[in-house]
Amino acid sequence: MFEFSFLFGQFLGGLTAAMFLFLIASGLSLIFGVLRVLNFAHGSFYMIGAYLAWQFVHSIAPTPEGFWLAALAAALAVALLGGILERTLLRHLYSREELYQLLFTYALVLILGDVAKLAWGTQQLSVSRPPSLAGSSELFGVTIPHYNLFIMLLGPLIAIGFWYILQRTALGRIVRAAALDRETLGALGANVGWVYTGMFMVGSFLAGLGGALVTPIKSIVPGMDVDIIVEAFIVVVIGGLGSFWGTFLGALIYGQVLSFGILIFPRFSIFAVSVLMAAILIVRPWGLLGRPLK
Amino acid sequence: MRRIPWTLVVFIAALAVPFLGSRFYTFVASDIVILSLFAMSLNLLLGYTGLVSFGHAAYFGIGAYTCALLMKSANAPFLPSLLAAGLVAGAFALLFGFFCVRLTRIYFAMLTLAFAQIVWAICFKWNDVTGGEQGLPNVPYPDMAWMGAAPILGNFRVGDHFYLSALTIVALCFAALRRIVDSPFGRVLTVIRDNPERAQFIGVNVRAYQLAAFVVAGFFAGISGGLFGIFNRGVFPDFAFWTKSAEPLIMTILGGMGSFWGPAVGAAAFIVLNQQITSFTEYWPLTMGTVLIVLLFVFPGGIAGTLTAAVARLRVRPKAATPPASAPHMVKPNA
Numbered sequence: 001m002f003e004f005s006f007l008f009g010q011f012l013g014g015l016t017a018a019m020f021l022f023l024i025a026s027g028l029s030l031i032f033g034v035l036r037v038l039n040f041a042h043g044s045f046y047m048i049g050a051y052l053a054w055q056f057v058h059s060i061a062p063t064p065e066g067f068w069l070a071a072l073a074a075a076l077a078v079a080l081l082g083g084i085l086e087r088t089l090l091r092h093l094y095s096r097e098e099l100y101q102l103l104f105t106y107a108l109v110l111i112l113g114d115v116a117k118l119a120w121g122t123q124q125l126s127v128s129r130p131p132s133l134a135g136s137s138e139l140f141g142v143t144i145p146h147y148n149l150f151i152m153l154l155g156p157l158i159a160i161g162f163w164y165i166l167q168r169t170a171l172g173r174i175v176r177a178a179a180l181d182r183e184t185l186g187a188l189g190a191n192v193g194w195v196y197t198g199m200f201m202v203g204s205f206l207a208g209l210g211g212a213l214v215t216p217i218k219s220i221v222p223g224m225d226v227d228i229i230v231e232a233f234i235v236v237v238i239g240g241l242g243s244f245w246g247t248f249l250g251a252l253i254y255g256q257v258l259s260f261g262i263l264i265f266p267r268f269s270i271f272a273v274s275v276l277m278a279a280i281l282i283v284r285p286w287g288l289l290g291r292p293l294k
Numbered sequence: 295m296r297r298i299p300w301t302l303v304v305f306i307a308a309l310a311v312p313f314l315g316s317r318f319y320t321f322v323a324s325d326i327v328i329l330s331l332f333a334m335s336l337n338l339l340l341g342y343t344g345l346v347s348f349g350h351a352a353y354f355g356i357g358a359y360t361c362a363l364l365m366k367s368a369n370a371p372f373l374p375s376l377l378a379a380g381l382v383a384g385a386f387a388l389l390f391g392f393f394c395v396r397l398t399r400i401y402f403a404m405l406t407l408a409f410a411q412i413v414w415a416i417c418f419k420w421n422d423v424t425g426g427e428q429g430l431p432n433v434p435y436p437d438m439a440w441m442g443a444a445p446i447l448g449n450f451r452v453g454d455h456f457y458l459s460a461l462t463i464v465a466l467c468f469a470a471l472r473r474i475v476d477s478p479f480g481r482v483l484t485v486i487r488d489n490p491e492r493a494q495f496i497g498v499n500v501r502a503y504q505l506a507a508f509v510v511a512g513f514f515a516g517i518s519g520g521l522f523g524i525f526n527r528g529v530f531p532d533f534a535f536w537t538k539s540a541e542p543l544i545m546t547i548l549g550g551m552g553s554f555w556g557p558a559v560g561a562a563a564f565i566v567l568n569q570q571i572t573s574f575t576e577y578w579p580l581t582m583g584t585v586l587i588v589l590l591f592v593f594p595g596g597i598a599g600t601l602t603a604a605v606a607r608l609r610v611r612p613k614a615a616t617p618p619a620s621a622p623h624m625v626k627p628n629a
Contacts, residue, residue, distance in 0.1 A: 226536070271412070
């Protein structure tokens with residue numbers, strides 16, 4: 001029915017999409033895992049990261065390889081923004097009901113969406129690929145841009161890096177303890193407030209980095225914030241909110257279902273992932289690799 | 295001094311809006327009336343049962359599509375179509391709610407959001423039935439010829455006629471909601487909100503009650519959506535998008551979820567604010583976001599909560615001088 005090279009091409013397309021989604025969704029999942037806040041503004045951070053990358057490429061780093069510096073600077077700036085918002089506002093809502101936290105992050109979506117329009121207008125913006133990765137290679141009859149290969153490698157690298165930090169270092173132990181029992185960790189002398197701020201910044205950094213790195217592939221448009229948050233949300237729900245490897249698995253599944261769903265039923269690929277998410281929520285509300293929470 | 299029947303006063307004032315003769319006032323009033331039902335239906339979950347649904351737009355959207363499809367494609371009459379909108383939305387609320395009430399707190403919110411996304415995806419992609427991205431434009435107004443023939447009403451425009459129909463229907467829905475929250479069933483819901491474990495101990499089937507509240511809320515959201523589709527002269531997939539689910543939440547927080555009428559007050563404030571702000575700046579979301587943050591941090595009780603607190607303070611102060619019997623019963627505590 002389909003040639004192998006065609007299917008392989010679809011697979012790689014799905015894989016690239018999956019690794020982008022993993023970058024963004026992992027931040028959402030980390031923040032939820034530790035802070036128990038479902039951060040709607042995560043998509044906005046992603047969008048701000050994309051706009052800032054464009055800004056930095058054109059202002060502070062207009063050299064050919066300046067893209068890398070601009071992407072890093074954008075991600076750091078978003079992390080800083082996240083840190084400030086957590087420190088000044090969000091932390092005061094931890095003791096309140098979930099509704100207040102949800103509405104607060106939604107208020108950020110509204111505000112940041114308009115701030116982006118004010119600062120960068122509503123026309124599409126785009127960033128060209130850095131020259132070092134502008135080429136492409138052929139593999140099994142499929143042409144793969146080097147930039148996509150880089151993203152496919154970056155995803156697993158970040159996953160392994162986080163796994164190592166979370167599972168094998170003292171810092172990771174504190175973070176895992178904060179996710180399990182905030183009071184006890186505080187009683188043991190850890191500065192829980194800063195652990196929360198730090199995790200929120202790391203999560204925001206990943207959103208900003210995802211946004212910055214996506215710019216050579218996708219154009220930057222208003223509305224990318226509310227679209228991506230839904231996708232990231234589906235990914236973390238499939239994999240299990242708060243579960244790092246779950247998010248990785250969720251992103252892989254999402255990318256492939258979307259990529260191959262288009263072949264099977266062209267119109268209903270969004271529908272297919274939504275149904276998959278609902279099915280998982282019904283059977284295992286805590287996701288494929290998550291743990292049930294009380 | 296007798297208690298002033300505020301509900302009746304507001305209803306009569308609302309009935310008088312078409313007499314102002316302004317197309318714009320009728321438009322704004324229709325918007326307020328229809329969306330206040332959306333917000334009030336959500337508050338049955340939020341304020342009375344303690345369930346944070348972030349997917350209430352699903353039932354609004356289902357109602358809107360059901361009513362529009364019946365009226366536009368099947369030429370069905372208005373009232374049966376609207377009733378069908380509520381019933382279909384309620385049926386979906388039963389199906390989705392069955393799974394949602396098994397989860398608690400944030401997981402409940404997420405599953406409601408997930409189901410709403412499915413509804414949105416169907417509306418967005420099922421071109422043959424829902425019109426896909428383009429939605430269903432040109433939903434007809436109901437046949438209100440009898441109003442045109444009636445003595446005073448005959449002079450009004452068709453928009454006014456629809457407004458009066460919507461107002462009557464929404465008022466009936468509010469009366470029904472009031473009966474529901476004041477009934478033993480409604481009391482049990484508040485017990486569940488305050489302490490689900492204790493409710494369980496005294497023999498209440500918590501999930502069944504939550505599911506019943508979810509279905510009732512879905513039904514009224516469906517009615518609201520059906521009315522809104524006609525008012526808006528078209529139904530679009532955005533009606534079920536996740537950002538739409540935030541609107542009744544904001545209205546409820548704005549008005550105050552601790553009181554019965556709070557969400558309606560919030561809907562009115564939200565829409566008037568929208569009209570005022572969009573008339574001089576396109577940055578309505580920025581303004582709304584800022585207002586929302588101020589509300590969350592400074593006035594968590596919303597307009598109704600803040601007013602009730604202020605009135606209570608005013609009533610306490612002169613208490614030493616005047617006997618309490620003469621205190622005006624203008625604001626019902628716990629209303």
